[in-house]
Amino acid sequence: MSNDALIVGGGLQGCAIALFLARAGWRVTVVEKNLAGRHASGVNAGGLRSLMRDVREYPLSLRAMDMWANLADVVGAAAAESCEVRLGTAQIALAMDAAELQWCEARSRSMCRRDIHSEKLIAPDALHRLLPGLSGAALGGLISRRDGHANPANAARAFRKAAEATGVRILEQCKVHDLAPKPSGGWRAETDAGAIEAEWVLNCAGAWGSALAARLGETLPIKVTALSMMVTARVQPFITPVVIGIDQPLSFKQSAVGSLVIGGGILGKPCLEGDTSFTVMDRMASSAAATVAAFPVLAGVPVVRTWTGLEGATPDGIPFIGPSLSHPGLWHVFGFCGHGFQLAPAVGEAVARSLVSGTLDPRLTPFAVDRLQPQTPRKEEALP
Amino acid sequence: MSIVPDADIIIVGAGPAGMACAIDLAAAGCRVIVLDMQPSPGGQIFRALEANMQARPGTDELLSALGPSYKAGLALLTRFRATPGIDYRPGTTVWDLRADGTVGWLKGDAAGYLRATHVVLANGAMERPAPFPGWTLPGVMTAGAVQTLLKAGRLKPKGRIVLAGTGPLIFLLADQLRRLGVRPALIARTDRARDKVAALRRLRPAGLPALLKGLGWLLRLRLAGVAMRTGISGLEAHGRSHIESARLTVAGKRIELPCDLLVVHDGIVPSTDLAHAAGLALAWRDDDASWQPVTTRDGQAEMAPGPALTAGPCRIRITGDARRIGGADAAIAHGRHAAGAILAELSRPAATPGAADRTGVDVERSLAARPFLDAAFPPGLAANLPDDATIVCRCEEITAGALRAAIRDGAREMNLVRGLLRCGMGACQGRSCAATLARLLAEANPDRPVSPAPFRARPPLRPLPLGALAGMIGLDPDLAQVESLDDKPEASAGDDAHV
Amino acid sequence: MFEPVGPAEATLTIYLDGRAIPARAGETVAACLLRAGITHFRTTPVSGAPRLPFCMIGHCFDCLIEIDGIGSRQACLSQVETGMRLRTQDGPARISGLELPGLDLQ
Numbered sequence: 001m002s003n004d005a006l007i008v009g010g011g012l013q014g015c016a017i018a019l020f021l022a023r024a025g026w027r028v029t030v031v032e033k034n035l036a037g038r039h040a041s042g043v044n045a046g047g048l049r050s051l052m053r054d055v056r057e058y059p060l061s062l063r064a065m066d067m068w069a070n071l072a073d074v075v076g077a078a079a080a081e082s083c084e085v086r087l088g089t090a091q092i093a094l095a096m097d098a099a100e101l102q103w104c105e106a107r108s109r110s111m112c113r114r115d116i117h118s119e120k121l122i123a124p125d126a127l128h129r130l131l132p133g134l135s136g137a138a139l140g141g142l143i144s145r146r147d148g149h150a151n152p153a154n155a156a157r158a159f160r161k162a163a164e165a166t167g168v169r170i171l172e173q174c175k176v177h178d179l180a181p182k183p184s185g186g187w188r189a190e191t192d193a194g195a196i197e198a199e200w201v202l203n204c205a206g207a208w209g210s211a212l213a214a215r216l217g218e219t220l221p222i223k224v225t226a227l228s229m230m231v232t233a234r235v236q237p238f239i240t241p242v243v244i245g246i247d248q249p250l251s252f253k254q255s256a257v258g259s260l261v262i263g264g265g266i267l268g269k270p271c272l273e274g275d276t277s278f279t280v281m282d283r284m285a286s287s288a289a290a291t292v293a294a295f296p297v298l299a300g301v302p303v304v305r306t307w308t309g310l311e312g313a314t315p316d317g318i319p320f321i322g323p324s325l326s327h328p329g330l331w332h333v334f335g336f337c338g339h340g341f342q343l344a345p346a347v348g349e350a351v352a353r354s355l356v357s358g359t360l361d362p363r364l365t366p367f368a369v370d371r372l373q374p375q376t377p378r379k380e381e382a383l384p
Numbered sequence: 385m386s387i388v389p390d391a392d393i394i395i396v397g398a399g400p401a402g403m404a405c406a407i408d409l410a411a412a413g414c415r416v417i418v419l420d421m422q423p424s425p426g427g428q429i430f431r432a433l434e435a436n437m438q439a440r441p442g443t444d445e446l447l448s449a450l451g452p453s454y455k456a457g458l459a460l461l462t463r464f465r466a467t468p469g470i471d472y473r474p475g476t477t478v479w480d481l482r483a484d485g486t487v488g489w490l491k492g493d494a495a496g497y498l499r500a501t502h503v504v505l506a507n508g509a510m511e512r513p514a515p516f517p518g519w520t521l522p523g524v525m526t527a528g529a530v531q532t533l534l535k536a537g538r539l540k541p542k543g544r545i546v547l548a549g550t551g552p553l554i555f556l557l558a559d560q561l562r563r564l565g566v567r568p569a570l571i572a573r574t575d576r577a578r579d580k581v582a583a584l585r586r587l588r589p590a591g592l593p594a595l596l597k598g599l600g601w602l603l604r605l606r607l608a609g610v611a612m613r614t615g616i617s618g619l620e621a622h623g624r625s626h627i628e629s630a631r632l633t634v635a636g637k638r639i640e641l642p643c644d645l646l647v648v649h650d651g652i653v654p655s656t657d658l659a660h661a662a663g664l665a666l667a668w669r670d671d672d673a674s675w676q677p678v679t680t681r682d683g684q685a686e687m688a689p690g691p692a693l694t695a696g697p698c699r700i701r702i703t704g705d706a707r708r709i710g711g712a713d714a715a716i717a718h719g720r721h722a723a724g725a726i727l728a729e730l731s732r733p734a735a736t737p738g739a740a741d742r743t744g745v746d747v748e749r750s751l752a753a754r755p756f757l758d759a760a761f762p763p764g765l766a767a768n769l770p771d772d773a774t775i776v777c778r779c780e781e782i783t784a785g786a787l788r789a790a791i792r793d794g795a796r797e798m799n800l801v802r803g804l805l806r807c808g809m810g811a812c813q814g815r816s817c818a819a820t821l822a823r824l825l826a827e828a829n830p831d832r833p834v835s836p837a838p839f840r841a842r843p844p845l846r847p848l849p850l851g852a853l854a855g856m857i858g859l860d861p862d863l864a865q866v867e868s869l870d871d872k873p874e875a876s877a878g879d880d881a882h883v
Numbered sequence: 884m885f886e887p888v889g890p891a892e893a894t895l896t897i898y899l900d901g902r903a904i905p906a907r908a909g910e911t912v913a914a915c916l917l918r919a920g921i922t923h924f925r926t927t928p929v930s931g932a933p934r935l936p937f938c939m940i941g942h943c944f945d946c947l948i949e950i951d952g953i954g955s956r957q958a959c960l961s962q963v964e965t966g967m968r969l970r971t972q973d974g975p976a977r978i979s980g981l982e983l984p985g986l987d988l989q
Contacts (some may be wrong), residue, residue, distance in 0.1 A: 454961025
């Protein structure tokens with residue numbers, strides 16, 4: 001059987017794209033070397049955040065927020081329920097010192113100039129009302145009231161199941177050994193499940209995306225990172241918004257079951273070849289310190305678990321999304337830098353729409369895969 | 385490991401194995417740190433022995449009930465206290481362990497890392513978790529728990545007591561209770577006469593003392609008129625907010641016993657939490673329904689296959705019950721044997737020459753009774769997997785039925801089930817449910833081997849308060865270089881370039 | 884369920900939910916509360932079921948209780964101290980020192 005599209009990587013992005021392609025009538029196969037959603041997709045803080053996003057991601061992020069709000073339309077009612085989507089809990093970036101406060105003010109002015117009004121400055125008194133236990137040292141911050149969070153592992157599973165229900169074939173524990181364009185057009189992949197042919201190939205391989213691109217002769221640099229989170233014992237519900245730091249390694253929320261999920265972008269030790277990563281507690285100390293500095297009442301709350309997941313980070317902090325410049329029929333969609341979770345439904349929709357219509361969705365233009373290669377100017381720019 | 389080590393050897397656990405190992409190493413001039421969870425040395429077997437000796441004559445009745453094998457620990461305790469060069473740190477939990485000899489510790493609200501060129505795990509055993517209906521009810525406790533309450537709490541059970549399960553500890557406890565005038569309503573044993581017949585074939589001369597000891601217990605219990613049945617099955621605890629009755633099947637008949645305290649025991653298994661977290665290889669033992677660390681005879685552990693956090697050789701040895709269940713004498717023998725092996729590796733002469741050969745022989749002799757005991761007391765309460773309504777994960781209250789449903793739905797791996805159902809995500813971090821889940825997975829996929837390891841383990845292995853973590857000392861300056869995801873946008877983000 | 888073997892030398896006092904309980908120096912919080920006949924140390928955050936210690940050696944985490952304002956402490960690993968304030972842990976642990984006003988997002 002020949003496919004319209006072969007997607008390499010069964011994470012959230014790959015499954016979301018597969019879902020929207022299948023809805024448009026495409027025959028799609030997803031190959032996943034491990035288990036679908038095993039790394040960054042299932043193992044992240046589950047933030048549904050537009051706050052402090054790179055402005056280039058805003059159009060996609062706004063669309064994604066609408067899709068999360070109506071997730072039943074995307075993955076079905078029961079699956080949507082399992083994702084524990086909580087929007088409107090707000091996300092707050094805390095300014096703990098004067099420099100961070102100045103940054104908030106500058107950011108706020110800049111966003112106003114761009115006519116983006118989702119994040120606003122928040123005064124200390126309002127901040128303390130929203131965040132019980134917050135240190136008196138907090139000076140203010142930015143709030144994005146519509147933001148919220150979801151359960152990442154369940155969301156990865158929901159998108160995967162929805163894709164399968166729409167006819168997508170998902171092959172887990174299936175490695176791609178060889179991938180090459182066919183002379184007659186289209187692609188042929190040799191995999192653990194045998195040969196798979198497709199008109200299009202989408203590189204949704206996350207932390208492995210760069211390596212896959214390199215096998216096809218393309219240089220798309222990412223830093224492989226092991227995002228780490230820690231989880232405390234359950235405590236009584238006390239905080240609704242998600243709190244993130246500005247210069248501090250701080251990020252925490254209270255999960256549906258009451259545990260505090262603490263991140264802050266601290267990285268563990270990645271092991272790409274071993275398909276795994278390790279928690280490095282020596283580094284988590286700074287994250288715990290930032291948490292306790294902002295919320296001194298939490299000093300006695302015990303951390304009971306940590307987890308890490310592999311992710312790719314690009315040099316400029318936004319993902320690669322777009323057609324390959326050297327291979328027709330190839331797209332790259334990876335390098336989400338630890339904040340791709342919220343974007344996923346919109347990425348799936350925009351990429352699928354671009355492929356099906358043959359016209360690049362304009363919201364994807366900032367993510368062009370050659371944006372970091374000034375030495376190979378685009379054709380139109382090369383003209384005198 | 386680029387940092388100056390804090391000691392030559394760090395020993396985790398101050399039970400018989402840990403103490404014996406520490407004494408020999410310190411006597412040979414090594415710097416030894418001993419970390420132990422308990423407030424005083426002795427492990428579970430000699431728990432609170434020093435305090436109970438000091439509190440005489442008020443504790444005479446207790447000491448006499450606990451018998452000579454308890455008091456026998458005093459010689460070892462005294463040597464442990466008297467040996468210079470042992471930096472003993474009680475009340476300290478270990479929450480991280482790396483194969484390169486790094487140990488994460490917590491004492492009160494202080495935490496940190498310590499490093500040594502060798503680490504010895506002497507963290508003992510745990511009672512085999514055996515889920516049955518009602519096992520989470522207040523008033524259901526393990527035999528080990530009741531013994532701990534005897535030794536450290538100076539408490540004896542009262543009211544209507546039922547002892548259920550198998551293993552020598554049941555008899556020992558029953559005999560100790562007998563001496564205190566406590567008479568259980570029933571000792572309900574899962575083991576059967578035919579287990580004994582099978583076991584006798586494995587009896588070696590060195591195992592005779594254990595056999596005689598056991599027969600002595602049985603005889604005294606019989607003379608005291610304590611009711612005992614063998615071959616029981618189908619144990620259930622019933623009650624609303626506390627156990628009110630125990631139900632079980634005896635000789636094909638279902639009986640119900642009013643009960644205030646149900647004491648259960650299904651044998652003991654090595655505590656593998658630290659070994660597993662350090663990335664050491666474990667092996668599933670089907671006949672024992674448990675994992676055991678893979679070690680050489682002198683306790684040297686090996687790394688599990690696959691990637692590891694730290695590079696370089698594995699610096700960890702495992703001794704005592706944490707390696708092979710054998711009881712106090714075996715633990716002492718192996719603790720000394722492991723110490724000898726470390727001294728040889730450090731090219732230091734042992735305090736007593738020729739010790740290595742002797743301790744090797746002692747290890748063999750002290751473990752000689754095990755094949756007999758293992759055959760005589762096979763897992764009983766845990767022999768059959770629980771029915772669907774029974775809770776497997778005590779922390780998150782996940783039933784066997786929910787686990788089976790997830791497995792049927794395609795979750796074929798321990799960590800996947802954990803992620804889906806939170807089984808093993810609670811405070812105990814899977815200590816009570818991992819083996820049962822592994823067996824449930826094997827039940828559904830009989831063609832696949834039992835998972836070679838419990839849930840993926842990451843630090844902290846025990847709860848670590850945020851404040852303690854924030855103020856941690858002994859960080860590795862290289863590892864502690866915080867690498868963070870630098871994704872803070874410019875305040876006036878990319879004003880012209882990208883929009 | 885339990886009674887002392889020999890004389891119970893209670894030389895100090897701890898408090899559970901404000902109630903004074905005599906304690907012996909050197910014993911664990913778990914042993915002390917079991918002697919006092921406490922029916923449960925906590926209720927579970929999942930179903931609200933009552934729990935008492937099960938293993939007494941730090942493996943099962945069923946003896947969790949709030950000690951001196953800090954929740955989810957293992958009673959079987961904690962020693963009594965004069966004036967110690969315990970609190971039955973109902974469901975998830977409390978965060979002491981936290982005043983919870985009505986949350987408002989507007």
